[in-house]
Amino acid sequence: MAKKILQDVLPPENKSIRNIPLSRKRRGGGTHTSTEDIIVLDSRKPLKKNIEPAHDNYFSPSQKTQGKFPHKSVWITGVLCLLVVGFVFSFLFVSAEVEITTKTQTVDIKAPLVAKKSPESLDLGFQTVTLSKVLGKTVEAKDEEQIDKKASGRIVIFNKNSKTTQRLITGTRFQTSSGLIYKIDSAVIVPGYSTKAGEIVAGSITATVTAEKAGTDYNIPLSDFTIPGFKGDPKFTNIFARSDTPMQGGFSGKVKKITSSTLSKTEDELKAQLKDQLIIEVKSQIPDNFILYPNATFFTFESAPQTDTKDTSVTVNQKGTISGIILDENVLNRELASNTKLSSKEGEVYVSNLSDLEFVLPPNVALPISGDKDIPFILKGQAHFVWIFDQEQIKKNLVGKSKKELGSVISSYPAIASAKANITPFWNMSFPSKTSKISFKVTTQ
Template sequence: MKKISITRKDLVPRIVEKILESEDNEIVLSIPRDSEIKKSLYNFELIRREAEVAGKTVSISSLDAEVIELANKAGIVAGSRSEENVESNLMSDIIPLKRAKEEKRETVKHHVPKPPRKTEENEEIEEALKLGKSFWEKAEKESETKKQFIKKIDEFPPQEEPVKKTRWHFGGKKIAVSVIALLLLILGVGWIFGAFWGKAEISLSFKKTPWQYSGKITASKTISQVDADKGYLPAEVFSQPKNVTRLFPASGVAQVSQKATAKILIYNAYSSSKQTFVATTRFAAPDGKIFRLDNAIVVPGAGIKDGKIIPSSIEASVTADKAGAEYNVGPFNKLSVPGFKGTPRYDGFYGVMSRQASGGFVGSKKVATEQDLSSGKEKTSQGLKDALQGVFLNDLSPGFNILGVASSTSITKLVANKSTDAEGNFSVFGEALFRAIGFRDEDVKSLVRTLMLKDYPDMDFAELKLDYQNIKPDFVSGQLTFSLVADGVLKPKFSADDLKAKIAGKPLGEARTTIIILSDLTNAKISLWPFWLSELPKDESKINIIWN
């Protein structure tokens, strides 16, 4: 149990601070007569409440009956101080005549004046000094106490020999005046320094409340806004196609007879009417080599402008009439159509091979095995999936959430060309479509916050963790359903800016009172720099509030 002495001028914030700084859990407050706190019962109730929050037991000792009465009404155990000290002091004033004369003679002999008897006010000042309050800190806040304190100092005579008494007393007053003037100067400089460079840091801790939610959520492209009651979220459907051709080395060797292939443009410079060419239609190179159409094709009609024909064209695939490397020829500016020879169409329809024909071969060469083809298709398919997903995620707008199974890549085409090139490589052509259903993270948080505010309208999230389960996408309808589990920690709504506006420029005690009454506050600390400041800076930018 620890006894804490309270001065008359101590206000509730200072008393609470002394209680919180004490390491003991049982505290006795010694309160003098005419204490400032007895002006209101609420002061005692506030002391009791803050002590209970800190887990401490407080009782009050006082000679002031009114203090005891208010403490009891506030639920604090209170009683009168022991009268032993008072009786002892009274008894010490009764001295036998003989002993008094001896003490008087001894005093005259040694010229050592007896210090004045300690009063309750002296004890209060000494207690304040023991608690670490400097003279000028107390003087700055309590001008009346300052005057009394100086008076008490003057009442203490110096403990010197008689011959030095007069000189010491005169010199002591000069020193005291000089010290006071110096301290006043230091105090003035300190005030100016604090006014311009002073700053405050306030640390606040609030009570935290756990909160949980679990429910089914539907996100759809047909929903336009968040509906917390129904568990609806707006969704967006993403779609992106991609194709690729990849080369793979062939591992087999075989005797082959392979025809060259090429791409040509077939021109219609004859009329505005379209012309159909059947599969295997011949096109002759200038050296007489024949290439045949792989598939039937329709050449669109030519354009007519100012009576002049503007040729039209269409691309087509052709294959050499015979196998062998000798058909790896081209390019050619004009391939004729032997079937039109001797007619007006012969000059009006022709082909152009802009790149050399390739692939013609007869002999032993590398060929793709079934295993080669299967492996090539699998690698092409996986490469398409990885490429599509990577490109999509890089291009995805910030704030969108695509859950794991809410995306899909489907292979729409996969063709392997068994023919190998001069290096012995075969090719695989693949085509794929990527689809995904996503929603905005902020929409989910808005839904969860709306649900939380129904139960805790004056709270906000300090922490929030979201878990998505049972995810089921429907890419056809553009809808996504899932189970949402929200696990959060709530804190009271608090505005640091509002608090700064209330306490800027206020005395430390008033600022403490403003902070103590904050809702769900569990701990608070105010640090002022420089340390001698007695009020907070008027400039709000010099007040730093840290809270959680």
């Protein structure tokens, strides 16, 4: 029988330790071995560590890399595309904010000015504002007294009778359709009528009337009046009157009585409160771009009828009226610039602290000023003049230009002291192509 030769090299499929045959015979406690059936391993020699893997789980290095990152190139391409799109959109949505510091100058002024009742187009004019309010305060009162007070108000008397004037003496009676009689407080002369485009325009004059008797019955709303003394004469229908204000203040009856000192003190308190409240309320009604100076206001006060609240108290009422002169800020700025002889070559200016200046009337002028008279006054104080620049024109000059050109553009505007541009995104070095994308943040020196 030919002897089997032990092979030193086994094919890959036979190198596994699982392919080493074991003895099939076991007798007693001994072990029979045969070189024909058993491969003897020398324990003195270590097993080789570079055993190749079995074919069923073997991959080459290139195959392993491809399996771990199969889409790496796709991700890189996507990121690059996003960067390109973001870069393009950043230019489409570019914006700029220009921080501009305007030129200023503080001047100690004492400007004599005149506000005209009927100004021309470039003159400084004035308007008047008026506001009334009633306040009351309850005080202790134990005594009573009889009060009889007649209502009064204003009427407008019209003359459509002739072109000649009509004189009405003090006490001339005017009657409502319900028979209530009111008398004029002083004599008046009613102008005659005029004609315009063939139509009669009645002459008119305003007069104050007082009720014939005391009592609340004579407190009436706006009404029409005739003159009973002209009854049976054409003047009865051609000379007449209409209310300019309601008739108010009529009262007759007993009222709670307080001491004169308490009344005087209470009225003074109410006047002070009325002043504070009327100033606040009238300022809220001033049109935009107009200013009201404290010294251009004046107050009138009158006692309003008292009202009982309890058996031992009474409410003292006080009516206050504020009237004021308001001035156009734009025209006032121009007048002050002209008065201080500031250079017009550097552009228009305005006074940023107009309200801080003091309005002063000459000693021979007092409010209220009656009629159609002009009002001379002085404005004095530290005026902070600020130069004005054309924002829209600067935007047009900056459109599409390099950020480096900001200085050359601004240099042609003497009203601007300095400027700094902030462009978004930060890497963009040019201004937007549209003026709507450019904004300004304006400060003063």
